[in-house]
Amino acid sequence: MAHRDDDVIVNALVRQALSSTQEVMGENGLNAVLRASGLERFIGNFPPNDLAPGIKTADYARLNQAIEDFYGRGGRGMLRRIGKASFQYGVREQAAMLGIAGVALKLLPEKQRIKFILNGMVGALKKSNPNVNAWLEEGERLAYIEDTCAICHSRTSDGPICHLYVGSISEAVQWATGRSFEITETHCMAKGDPYCRFEVGEAVNHG
Template identity: 25%
Template sequence: MSVSVNEPKEIRKIVFSALLTALHEVMGRDGKNSVLRFAGLDEYINKDIPPSVEESVSFSTFKALINSMQDLLGHGTSAILYESGRKFAIYLTPFGYSLQEVVGKLANWIGGTWSVLKDNEESVVQVKNNPVCEGMVSEVPSCHVISGALSKIKEESTGFHYIVKEISCESKGDPHCEFHINKKDEVK
């Protein structure tokens, strides 16, 4: 299965709202507000953004938030972004529980070409023209939000913990981002 929506101009508010809510849960109100201020997104400080699949925010607003998280949080960024991705996925579950369903929604809501190459105990998801890492340059894979979201999506749909490893990333110059999802153990 492959779902494609290239060159996003807007990001659905369901994604932006879920990311802000997850950021608030991980870092608290002041931490979230610091990230927003650093991103120049003062209009979202101390505000709840209602999730909506019809309304959108600009792609530049979404990228400002992602870049601010990367720049401001520094060394601990990967763990915080991964956990934000896991929390973010919780808000997506009303829109589908399977990996295939959620990947299809993400393609429509944020753009890129998403493919589920394998979906079982060891799954593989590939994203081309990934909006999360668009414009980033890194020596290591940097799509921690997606990794966290994929692990939680698989966990919610199967009852097992999953470890996600991004093995290639467009931010490193690879032709696509690829995530390997492996079953770890049963959720207790």
């Protein structure tokens, strides 16, 4: 599936992105990247928590680019932090959409827990926009794949750039298992791959 010019992100997800960006960058930081990406209409004016079309997907990608530019070499880590905050926002504000309301995972094996939450993310995205195409791949390693990725929409790069997605997935896996796992973006549409693919690697030992 190729990116289309008329792809949109719904208000609820724009609100989630702006809230988590503000949480990590502060209000001044958020306002700076909103100006840099042509989204100043959202300064002090977040969209409502509904499923009406919010912004073009290309604008969302530009916001990601602006955050990366704002921090230079630190941009990748900052986007991961925003991705983590974004998943936590989802747990607080969109538990029903994620399918996690009232669910107890304790009795499931770890791999089932990871699949549960990643499937929940796929489901929530599809509920927000039926054009979203994302799925899980179960090979030697579990992977989360999307070929409608909004982060790298209309961007090009030599390496993978969907750092915010990496942050969200790693926070989701940590939420489901209580452990931290290495998440690697192995494929990215920005470098010409047919989809963005995020692989769940080994548990990280924080010792």
